Amino acid sequence: MSKILVFGHQNPDTDAIGAAIAFSHLQNQLGKDTEAVALGEPSEETQYALDYFKLAAPRVVASAKDEAAQVMLVDHNEFQQSISDIADVEILSVVDHHRIANFETANPLYYRAEPVGCTSTIVLKMYKENQVAIPKEIAGIMLSAIISDTLLFKSPTCTPEDVAAAKELAELAEVELEAYGLDMLKAGTNLSDKTAAVLLDLDAKSFPMGEANVRIAQINTVDLNEVMDRQAELEQAMAEEMTKNGYDLFVLVVTNILDSDSELLVAGNAIDKVEEAFQTKLTNNRALLKGVVSRKKQVVPQLTAAFN
């Protein structure tokens, strides 16, 4: 029971897995006994990065309390995005770059959040503050996390700190940033062999908004039509997920990582909230949002405001 588990959110993206690996390594260098784990299998994008830097994927866990009394969270804080039994273990620390909601502890803890584009940017700062050296492969997965979260610096969530951190990590990881970044992002856009249910679950999070339970999934692509040609199949899968999990609203954000635009596909009763949030009219349950690529900055706050 002594080992401390370190993990990112459900449906892990490259930052959820990369920041867990990097933060666990830092904590171990500082004398803690931690293990980086994950709340799901790596995506193809993340697997590309893990393979490139010869890192093993973290063990997938579904619950914590049978093997650990204490945990550390990275890249998330909202309990509904965390491990199933998060309320039964002690949260020692959180490193994150999201809004704070549906999160509470009984005891004081270490909480480090900054409004930057990627958790790994904050973890890099903590390595420096503690004067711990970053191994090449860990620099590589942290770099991959920043590229992923900022869509190679194109996302409005990207800050100068993220760009500087990525450049510094690219040197440590000994890769050419732009070329590696585009290859990694493209590795995550291989969608054709996936069912609609799998696509909806690649990068999906739930958010309580007002009284509603809102599911927001995001899919990255280099061709919006490749996804939208499967609208009927996606809508059926969205309806099934809503019934199964009690979502009131399901918003699918399909993002073209080359053009930096997104198309929404929406299901549920609160479609008027979506139209209000984005000041648009849905046609055939769809709307194109020019320049929108960030769920965190360009979708969640707008929808939250419409519900409140």
Place this chain on the structure above:
Amino acid sequence: MSKILVFGHQNPDTDAIGAAIAFSHLQNQLGKDTEAVALGEPSEETQYALDYFKLAAPRVVASAKDEAAQVMLVDHNEFQQSISDIADVEILSVVDHHRIANFETANPLYYRAEPVGCTSTIVLKMYKENQVAIPKEIAGIMLSAIISDTLLFKSPTCTPEDVAAAKELAELAEVELEAYGLDMLKAGTNLSDKTAAVLLDLDAKSFPMGEANVRIAQINTVDLNEVMDRQAELEQAMAEEMTKNGYDLFVLVVTNILDSDSELLVAGNAIDKVEEAFQTKLTNNRALLKGVVSRKKQVVPQLTAAFN
């Protein structure tokens, strides 16, 4: 509307006011336009420290949104301990050393919490990280905050970081730490001229626990009997406060700062929860808790566990 307000919790103690002054000064040096304000008048202890270091007491405010769109919180996060209209303004940052509960934002923010004894210990770290020099009087009020929160290092919340920070700040403030600290703490124990209602409000916070609304007040003294001789008067004032504010349980913690013990005086329906939390029996609504001086570490978690 451009100025950012920086403040600590309601019923401000020396850290709530000191950390606000220090963090506001740091932010201004970093280019922000902030003003340290307070959600109440300084206590006699805090006033002693402000006078000693020739600092003006922060302006007292009751609401934020009419004069500021953005705020920064120090030494608290729980909304019921914050400004009345906290939900109507944007929280840009939090620096704190408490548990996190009843706190949420729509947007990512800067959040820095560490499980140390005093917010000002964290603020000192942030001055150093940003390489900003600390003026003598601001070092003095930060030192005073650490002495206050740790009861001159006797509280179990006190960490080696707090002790090191206080020593460093005492040099900057040019005071003899122990002598100044005891004088300041004693300045806060002048209780005889205060009504029971005033005593109950000196350092009181509300906590949601399970379904219950729990009020926990703390009074520092050098003589427990001086306070407990006024039990009847205190119990009447506690009953009035409970009716007026809908508290289910009122716990008064009277702490002898010289002996590091506390006596509880309890009112309300959930007295069994208090007995369970502290594994004691109340006699005449009272119980002596040897070695208990910290509400945060030795009262709130135990009571929270009893309610959950």
